[in-house]
Amino acid sequence: MITRRTVLALLATVALPTRLFAAAGEPAFWEKQIADGKLPPLAERLPKTPRVINVAAMGRQPGKYGGEVRMLIGSAKDIRLMTIYGYARLVGFDEALKIEADVLESFETVEDRIFTFHIREGHKWSDGTPLTSEDFRYCWDDVLNNEKLSPAGLPTALVMDGEAAKFEIIDERTVRYSWSTPNPDFLQKLAGAQPMVVVMPSTYLKQFHEKYQEEDKLKALMKEERVKKWSQLHMRMARSYRPENPDLPTLDPWRNTTPLPAEQFVFERNPYYHRVDENGLQLPYIDKFVLSVSSSALIPAKTGTGESDLQATGIDFVDYTFLKDSEKRYPAKVLLWKKTQGSRLALLPNLNCSDAVWRALLQDVRVRRALSLAIDRTEINKAVFYGLTKESADTVLPESPLFRPEFANAWVAHDPEQANALLDEAGLTKKDSDGIRILSDGRAAQIVVETAGESTLETDVLQLITDYWQKVGISLFIRTSQRDTFRSRAVGGEIIMSMWFGIDNGVPTASMNPGQLAPTADDQLQWPVWGLNYLSHGEMGQAPDLPAAVELTELLQRWRHSAEDAERTEIWSRMLSIYTDQVFSIGIVNASLQPILVAKKLRNVPDTALYGFDPTCYFGVYKPDTFWIEQEA
Structure with missing residues (x-):
């Protein structure tokens, strides 16, 4: 305590x-x-x-006052990064x-x-x-x-x-x-x-x-x-999380000074910030962050041509070789931090989709397990991630005290024979002339997998999965849309399956909320309607009726009433076991690496660290207010 x-x-x-x-x-x-x-x-x-x-x-190293840091963002909404980073x-x-x-x-x-x-x-x-x-x-x-x-x-x-x-x-x-x-x-x-x-x-x-x-x-x-x-x-x-009002007082290390609309946002140091270093210097050391709006597709190229001093968002592992090569031309270095997500990419079957036939199939655990077993994760790891990731279910990482090998290994072995048998058991026994299974209403078993289209990584992986699923009689079609449209379509039941990240926090402790493993929010793409019901205290959406999802919700309630670490650990373990065995999200690989471009003049950025939204807040727990710029003589 x-x-x-x-x-x-x-x-x-x-x-x-x-x-x-x-x-x-x-x-x-x-x-x-x-x-x-x-x-x-x-x-x-x-x-x-x-x-x-x-x-x-x-x-x-204790730092010195001064200087500004340039960053690139994909839209004005991304000024929220300063709230997270700060x-x-x-x-x-x-x-x-x-x-x-x-x-x-x-x-x-x-x-x-x-x-x-x-x-x-x-x-x-x-x-x-x-x-x-x-x-x-x-x-x-x-x-x-x-x-x-x-x-x-x-x-x-x-x-x-x-x-x-x-x-x-x-x-x-x-x-x-x-x-x-x-x-x-x-x-x-x-x-x-x-x-x-x-x-x-x-x-x-x-x-x-x-x-x-x-x-x-x-x-x-x-x-x-x-x-x-x-x-x-x-x-x-x-609105403080996305600080669009420059007049709104804040407690953050930097405050936005630029009203909307704008293509560049300047964040200046907070004169009343509450932290100091051991020498009595008021933090932050850095005077300004300048965030420039760019097309998301252009962020990797601009980062590699010296237009950013600190960049993690908008770049991915697929950009690593290009960014590393830019070190020869610009005074910058590229670090690799380990992502904290339970899976770098995950397929999320929408158990609340409005298509009644697909909803019944996706709520059948045999179908979810079959789709997972059909995927050759070893080939994906080698072809897309150069063998540098770990084939795994969507679960916690070894860095978490809650990790167990059986969670990571649940239904991830490449076994098309067992996948075919499970799909047969689920009633998908009829096939057309192309070998694609026939649904109960006579349609071909085609799954449209939707993505936000923010990375070529998603489409590269889906292209491979298309071939794997074809061999077990499932046709895959890829569709991309804008993130906001993508999420609203999921809540509306229009999406059958999506590709997104796995669980946000892959390094939890027992004292952290296990709500990511249960229907708790409308942005959980595998059960958005059930999540909305929880979020609204039962006022909207629908309560889950699938026994395993109900049990996860009940276990979450138990955790919320727990006061002992031993009980919380036991609850986490049970929830992780259910979540992975039931394959509520189809993990691909985890322990992937995030490139971080850092200008050589920028000091105190850790060489290695964990990178994720929750709980490390990207750079946040590493205290960017202690980063500083070594000024030229």
Whole structure:
């Protein structure tokens, strides 16, 4: 159990006297604003007890202020990467994936039921307004519990068996959330790549709320933003995960300064950021990130021609040879980090598809197992990944303490004979003159596999799978569409099967939520309708009726009530066993490598690391606020 005593003891070992902050010197970036009286000096901008990051203890070099980093993004929506990369959270994961206080000075828990949060004295939002318990209260009372702003109700991590959290303000710097039963999910959701929001800059946002703003002024603001409802106005101005509003105060290391529409977004350092290094320098070291919008198809080429200083998104292993060759022409290096996904690519049979014949077949485990057994993963590994990946079901990686070889080996052996036998058992015994099986309604057994078309890797692998499935009497047709269209079609039941990534978090611990193995969200492409039902507390979608999926949901509920590591481990093990044995997603290979292009002037980027959205937040847990630029002499 994490206690306040433990956390405060750790803080005591790294506390720095306030006088060091002034002695450490200001970033040159702020000299004019300070001289003009627009910004107070550093000692007045920092919290009384800032979070101290001992960069040397991380095995890296304490840095210097200054410089900018260029990155390429596929669309304006990808500015959310700065929220993920910056990774400032109330609590967050360290590199060992343990929870630690970050924005919070400390926290304490009782039986995973009662969570008391302590705010740093003097901590401020990026506009200089104080961070206090009022910001938590505003979010709880006026946003999360406001039907107009949160029509779907509270996030699932704030509700246990229908019991909403009890929220209390203890004092100006202390708040508490409590339930009558354990809620092991609460801190994990706050630490996530897309964190659950429980605190908002109330001073700024109240001007967009009907409870606090005069009606005529609110109407004027609505007219200015071209929206018809004040709730739409508030949602737009309050969006923090995708920070499109430059005026929205933030706690992140960098803040967006560019309004929409734009082809280039400039993120500048937050003058009130709460972290410092061991020498008293305020983080981040880097002054600016400049994100330029480019066609996704052109990102690899532009990256390889020196247009990016730090690039991971938009490039893939298929680009590695080209990018590596560019090292000869540009001052950059290409690293390889291991992806954390349970499978680099996975086939996701839509068990909720609207086609009744295919829905019945895909809900038959024999069909899912047959489709998996028909695939020659060894050939895919050699032909597409140069033999550098691991043939595996969609499951956790050996780096996870929950890994078992039987999970990885479930139904992945290349066995066309057994695949044929299983399809026969499932009733697909008739074939046409081309050897393609005939469905019960007389159609040929053709599966349209849809992808978002964001990588040639997907189509390369699917071309090979087309041949494998042809040999067991299943015809495969590939269709690509835009990501948003792709996902909406899946929820609407129009997609029979899709190709996407495997489970996001392939390196979980027992204390992390196993919800990725059960129907919990509408973006889970193998059961989006069941996931929507869970997400909406039963208000939308449909509850699962397949026994194995029902059991996964029940096990997830057990985990959410658990308070002991042994019980959580047992639940995880059972869920992984069911998920892989039932082949709810058809994994191909995992332990694949992600190229990371880094300009040689950029320091402190780890040579090797784990790369994934959840839980490492891509670069996030490696603290990009400690990356720095070695300036030319």
